[in-house]
Amino acid sequence: MFYPVGVALFATLSQASPLAVDGIYADGQDRWTLFDRKLSDRNLFEQLADDRQKTRLAKDFSPYVTGASDSQIGAQVGLENGQLSRFHGYFIFDTYMSARPIPQLDVNLNLLLFNPSASDGDRVSAQAIPAGCVHLHLPLFDIAGSPLRLDFIAPDLDLVTIGEGLLVEQAPLEGYAGSLRWQDFELRELFSGRTYWDDDDLQSLTLSAFDRRLGLMWSSWLIQSTGQLLPQTDVITQSGVGSPDIISRIQSGANYLGAFGEISPIPTVRLAGEYQARIDRRPIKSAAMIRTDYLGTFGALSVHAGYQFRYYQMAFGPRDLMITPSTVPALPFRELAYATSSFELFGLSRYFDQWSHTLMVEARYQLTSYLFALGDMEAWWKAATDNGSGESMVVYQSQFGRAPGVNFVFYYQVGLEGRPWQDLPHRIRLIVTNKTIASQFYAVQEETRRFDRFPVLMLTGEVFL
Amino acid sequence: MIRHALWLSLALCACSIETHRSLQPASVQVSLANPYQLTKSPLVSAVVITTPDPHDRGDAPLLAGQTGATLILDPLSSDLENRVTPAETVELDSNEILTVYRPRLIVYEDVDNDQQFNPKPPLGTGVDEVWAIDEGSAVTVAAVLGLDNTLSELTLEEQEAYYQLTGGVYTPFIFVSGSSGRLALTRLDQIGPIQLALSDSPVPQEELSCGRGRVSVYGDGTGATRNIHALVALTLDSAVACGVDIPDCTSVDLPNLPAPALDATRTPGSVRLTQCRTNGVIQALIVQEAKRTCSNCVCPMTPLATVYFADGASVPPWWPCGAAVPFCDSTLPLYYMDTSCP
Numbered sequence: 127m128f129y130p131v132g133v134a135l136f137a138t139l140s141q142a143s144p145l146a147v148d149g150i151y152a153d154g155q156d157r158w159t160l161f162d163r164k165l166s167d168r169n170l171f172e173q174l175a176d177d178r179q180k181t182r183l184a185k186d187f188s189p190y191v192t193g194a195s196d197s198q199i200g201a202q203v204g205l206e207n208g209q210l211s212r213f214h215g216y217f218i219f220d221t222y223m224s225a226r227p228i229p230q231l232d233v234n235l236n237l238l239l240f241n242p243s244a245s246d247g248d249r250v251s252a253q254a255i256p257a258g259c260v261h262l263h264l265p266l267f268d269i270a271g272s273p274l275r276l277d278f279i280a281p282d283l284d285l286v287t288i289g290e291g292l293l294v295e296q297a298p299l300e301g302y303a304g305s306l307r308w309q310d311f312e313l314r315e316l317f318s319g320r321t322y323w324d325d326d327d328l329q330s331l332t333l334s335a336f337d338r339r340l341g342l343m344w345s346s347w348l349i350q351s352t353g354q355l356l357p358q359t360d361v362i363t364q365s366g367v368g369s370p371d372i373i374s375r376i377q378s379g380a381n382y383l384g385a386f387g388e389i390s391p392i393p394t395v396r397l398a399g400e401y402q403a404r405i406d407r408r409p410i411k412s413a414a415m416i417r418t419d420y421l422g423t424f425g426a427l428s429v430h431a432g433y434q435f436r437y438y439q440m441a442f443g444p445r446d447l448m449i450t451p452s453t454v455p456a457l458p459f460r461e462l463a464y465a466t467s468s469f470e471l472f473g474l475s476r477y478f479d480q481w482s483h484t485l486m487v488e489a490r491y492q493l494t495s496y497l498f499a500l501g502d503m504e505a506w507w508k509a510a511t512d513n514g515s516g517e518s519m520v521v522y523q524s525q526f527g528r529a530p531g532v533n534f535v536f537y538y539q540v541g542l543e544g545r546p547w548q549d550l551p552h553r554i555r556l557i558v559t560n561k562t563i564a565s566q567f568y569a570v571q572e573e574t575r576r577f578d579r580f581p582v583l584m585l586t587g588e589v590f591l
Numbered sequence: 592m593i594r595h596a597l598w599l600s601l602a603l604c605a606c607s608i609e610t611h612r613s614l615q616p617a618s619v620q621v622s623l624a625n626p627y628q629l630t631k632s633p634l635v636s637a638v639v640i641t642t643p644d645p646h647d648r649g650d651a652p653l654l655a656g657q658t659g660a661t662l663i664l665d666p667l668s669s670d671l672e673n674r675v676t677p678a679e680t681v682e683l684d685s686n687e688i689l690t691v692y693r694p695r696l697i698v699y700e701d702v703d704n705d706q707q708f709n710p711k712p713p714l715g716t717g718v719d720e721v722w723a724i725d726e727g728s729a730v731t732v733a734a735v736l737g738l739d740n741t742l743s744e745l746t747l748e749e750q751e752a753y754y755q756l757t758g759g760v761y762t763p764f765i766f767v768s769g770s771s772g773r774l775a776l777t778r779l780d781q782i783g784p785i786q787l788a789l790s791d792s793p794v795p796q797e798e799l800s801c802g803r804g805r806v807s808v809y810g811d812g813t814g815a816t817r818n819i820h821a822l823v824a825l826t827l828d829s830a831v832a833c834g835v836d837i838p839d840c841t842s843v844d845l846p847n848l849p850a851p852a853l854d855a856t857r858t859p860g861s862v863r864l865t866q867c868r869t870n871g872v873i874q875a876l877i878v879q880e881a882k883r884t885c886s887n888c889v890c891p892m893t894p895l896a897t898v899y900f901a902d903g904a905s906v907p908p909w910w911p912c913g914a915a916v917p918f919c920d921s922t923l924p925l926y927y928m929d930t931s932c933p
Contacts, residue, residue, distance in 0.1 A: 447748075449747060449748055449751070450746055450747045450748065473747045474747070518612070518615060518759070518761050519750075519754055519759060519761050520739070520761045521742070521747065521750050522739075522742050522743040522745070522750070524746075530612060
């Protein structure tokens with residue numbers, strides 16, 4: 127009786143996602159969305175071999191060297207008191223180059239050249255952010271007729287998702303990742319040098335099967351900090367608050383043990399879940415996520431509809447104090463991730479149970495050969511409570527309101543996309559959105575908010591070389 | 592495990608979420624010091640909220656009044672928050688400033704025993720007298736005005752710091768010290784009972800009336816004074832004392848005068864000092880007394896010396912010089928108290 131069930135389960139686990147891009151090692155981008163995918167800073171040869179990249183000019187430049195560049199310019203009109211986000215009159219040249227001197231070794235360079243605002247003055251805020259990645263990939267030896275493969279990348283990890291994203295999802299990180307793969311089984315170690323805070327490191331060991339559709343994880347969120355609350359310690363010390371014995375709760379980190387799984391009962395549907403336990407606390411603290419997605423096409427209409435439930439028990443987060451996570455760099459490609467993220471929940475985690483329900487929908491409709499309509503929305507209902515904990519705080523979180531309480535945020539994007547050259551991906555977009563990347567003057571300055579949430583009219587032009 | 596399951600089910604059905612939480616009261620421990628062994632009763636400790644509105648200084652300001660050592664502070668209403676004075680500031684960090692108000696902690700004598708704080712004029716219309724008040728710059732409790740607006744402007748780190756100041760309680764009350772313009776936060780673990788010192792002077796009441804640190808207190812009544820009232824024995828020529836230096840001079844029948852009070856007193860509100868002097872022929876008994884008075888936020892202590900002059904050969908029976916009051920060997924005129932003598 128169990129045999130057919132097992133076969134069916136195996137079959138669903140083995141389904142490939144419709145938008146999966148094969149061949150990108152440790153791909154951290156969401157496969158179940160209609161958001162655009164950016165190029166990754168590794169496996170560039172494999173990425174450019176995909177049929178959707180066939181128009182890239184330099185893809186066949188040499189058997190040893192390849193490259194691509196995504197160029198974008200954009201301008202904004204503020205629709206609410208003229209308010210503009212940081213990237214409001216910008217250009218971005220996102221260039222990828224890869225050299226493969228021997229079949230087992232790639233040397234990758236992602237060079238981002240950009241200027242977020244023409245308002246700053248000619249070239250005043252122009253910036254360059256290079257990221258390098260050396261990728262070693264080679265078969266070691268055969269086991270039962272199948273090769274055991276070794277992969278190692280460092281230091282640019284590009285976008286990282288651990289498990290199904292309960293801990294970290296689509297975060298740009300640096301560090302290293304390495305794995306041993308045999309058939310559909312993999313043992314992967316990942317270390318990132320800065321994840322959500324200045325003073326943190328994240329180490330994660332994952333044993334997975336069925337091409338990472340089922341896995342067990344151990345993660346250690348290392349925090350080498352005195353738990354300093356406020357940056358101006360000297361001032362606070364003078365006023366009596368910040369002397370080390372009150373704010374220094376030296377924390378070495380948090381350890382997590384978890385499991386994740388993903389099934390696709392039919393090719394257009396994905397059900398996924400993840401559970402993590404913070405095992406260095408007694409009693410242990412739990413978090414769980416359930417997500418389901420539908421990705422389908424009806425003639426000229428492509429639709430993604432997704433739902434996510436997340437639950438983070440009080441004190442599950444890695445910090446023992448309320449400290450807002452921050453992230454770098456702040457660049458528009460990060461708008462290609464949902465707002466729903468542990469990033470927005472870990473700040474309050476010390477004192478509040480949190481759970482959220484998110485409904486996300488994206489749609490693309492081809493109006494003519496050259497013109498597409500697009501519409502995206504993400505409705506995020508988030509609740510926080512400290513019932514039963516004995517705590518009695520009221521805390522305000524930027525953009526998300528008051529805890530304990532219920533908060534609702536809604537992101538949208540609607541507009542038109544024109545592709546003047548039917549066979550080429552180059553495009554112009556005119557959209558109204560309330561989700562734009564939040565950035566300081568320089569994109570590499572730490573930012574505690576990922577998105578600005580006010581309406582703007584955006585006009586962008588993109589060329590994919 | 593069952594609790595986890597319950598929470599998960601609650602989360603899934605999205606019910607039972609607390610959306611309203613009230614500001615919590617705070618408690619303050621006060622201890623009353625009575626170094627001068629003053630006897631006043633019944634004494635009541637209280638928290639007083641001061642506003643420019645005279646009415647608030649009557650019945651309204653009393654938020655709590657207990658004879659015990661713990662005062663309960665209820666959060667101020669938004670209306671009262673708008674009227675308290677003075678509003679002061681204290682730095683939470685270099686980026687954020689908290690606007691605070693320090694209520695006054697007092698001990699008053701409930702003279703009419705009506706269990707209401709209704710101070711005597713000009714502060715109020717009653718008869719109660721304030722005999723102790725928190726010292727102007729010492730550690731005391733302060734209420735953060737507009738706490739919710741303030742918290743909503745703070746980062747999570749700053750809110751964490753705030754809650755470390757309150758012990759994790761959603762309350763506007765924190766502890767500060769220092770004078771206005773230079774207030775500093777005080778860590779919760781450094782807070783002990785707030786000391787109030789019982790006084791017999793009108794300064795606490797004047798401080799409550801005028802505002803924190805706005806009362807000018809000077810003079811301690813112990814220095815030599817030219818404010819002299821001389822009483823000269825009939826057996827002496829009055830000219831030995833009376834003259835330009837002592838215009839207030841009277842010849843009296845010393846033996847038949849009641850003996851003056853001689854017990855030394857030195858309290859915040861009154862001083863009595865005695866000293867005997869002699870030039871070999873004439874003996875002088877100096878009884879210098881002072882009482883602190885307050886008016887228009889100024890509280891001087893001006894001494895008055897009553898000097899009794901007696902013939903050294905025939906002193907009255909009650910004459911204390913050389914017995915209860917020792918002689919002071921001094922080169923100063925007989926009617927000046929020499930403060931160098933013990």
